[in-house]
Amino acid sequence: MAEAQNWGNRPTVIFRSQSSRGGRVHRMRRDNNRFFAFASICVLSAALMAAAFQAASPATLPTVPAEQKSELPRVLVFSKTASFRHDSIPDGIQCLRELLSKKFTIDATEDASVFTPTNLARYKVIVFLSTTGNILDTQQEAALEGYIHAGGGFAGIHAAADTEHEWPWYGKLVGAYFLTHPKPQTATVIVESKLHPSSTMLPDRWTRFDEWYVYKDNPRARVQVIAALDDSTIDGANMGGDHPIAWYQEFEGGRSWYTGGGHTKESYAEPLFREHLDGGIRWAAGEAKITLAPAKSAP
Ligand SMILES: [Zn+2]
Secondary structure, eight states: OOSOSSTTSOHHHHHTTTOSOHHHHHHHHHHHHHHHHHHHHHHHHHHHHHHHHHHSOGGGSOOOOGGGOSOOOEEEEEOOBSSOOOTTHHHHHHHHHHHHTTTOEEEEEOOGGGOSHHHHTTEEEEEEESOBBOOOOHHHHHHHHHHHHTTOEEEEEGGGGGBOTTOHHHHHHHSSOEEEOOSOEEEEEEEOOOOSTTTTTSOSEEEEEEOOOEESSOGGGTSEEEEEEOGGGSSSOOOTTOEEEEEEEEETTEEEEEESOOOSTGGGGOHHHHHHHHHHHHHHTTSSOOOOOOOOOOO
């Protein structure tokens, strides 16, 4: 046909088989010569415009606000449970959508088949929201391990520490495994460092209601502790005088952040707990930085 599918072809080649009537072929060639003259002007104009655009100062270039970019960084929120199931999971997902959806695209799922190397590579951070039990098979575990080794981020909330007890690498990623808990109650959290994006807004002593986990061992030697429970304010949660409850670590090439709070639905409506989650997840995503401590002045 006469339509030039390939713009590199010469017009006479395109029309050679069109017609044996010489006059029509002649007219078509003339029309094509006009077309190519017109096209040449267009190409030349476009080149001149491009050159002018490149010469413009960067300050004059249009900028696209982050909200309008079609491809926001992605967060995977994973809440599969194989043992105890928290009824606060939907509140947690809704909370994370409200906190993060302006800066991230959020995919929430309980389908472990999304744990493939190719799919996980799309995410800045993977959030384990009150997951429980053995929820990944060995290939899915390998995908998460590879994702962290490639610089990915992990954020664990509450029962993320009650997950994959038979997979030691996961225990190191989270920082500690859940052991038990006393009945939910109001207790005081001692905020040890306010340099992390998940704690800059917290008071020195943060008193709130939750179900407070006791861990199988103290993670302090393995992680950077952000906050610890004051066990004297809790009935039945003694961890020998040192009870970390929120922490972070640079881990095998990636980042891991964990908070023990988040058992109750009400947690996800608490302004400070929401800011705590927001900062922790954004740090794990590599989108928020730890404040550097001010240099000590010389004596
Ligand atoms: Zn719980």
